[in-house]
Amino acid sequence: MDLSVLRSQWSDVLDYLERQDRMAWIAFFDARLARLEGSTLHLDFSDSRKFAGNLEYDSIRNHHKVALEDAIRAVIGIELQVVDEK
Numbered sequence: 001m002d003l004s005v006l007r008s009q010w011s012d013v014l015d016y017l018e019r020q021d022r023m024a025w026i027a028f029f030d031a032r033l034a035r036l037e038g039s040t041l042h043l044d045f046s047d048s049r050k051f052a053g054n055l056e057y058d059s060i061r062n063h064h065k066v067a068l069e070d071a072i073r074a075v076i077g078i079e080l081q082v083v084d085e086k
Helices: 003-008 010-020 022-028 046-052 058-076
Strands: 032-037 040-044 081-085
Touching: 003 010, 003 032, 010 022, 010 058, 022 058, 058 081
Parallel strands: 040 081
Antiparallel strands: 032 040
């Protein structure tokens, strides 16, 4: 899997995630796909953190990572571990 291929299908992943779990979608809709290393997808939230103020979602992202990983598997058909770039 190439990161550009994953990026081209990211909207489909997010649409699926929103239908399955709206809170998970809220936690990840503003993520940037930073890099793909093997089966690990690194997400970057630095842009959203600039404007987040009291709307920071770090605390709920860990709880919803499985839902995002499930959405990736359902839409694209690959197993990825999602991690947050700090």
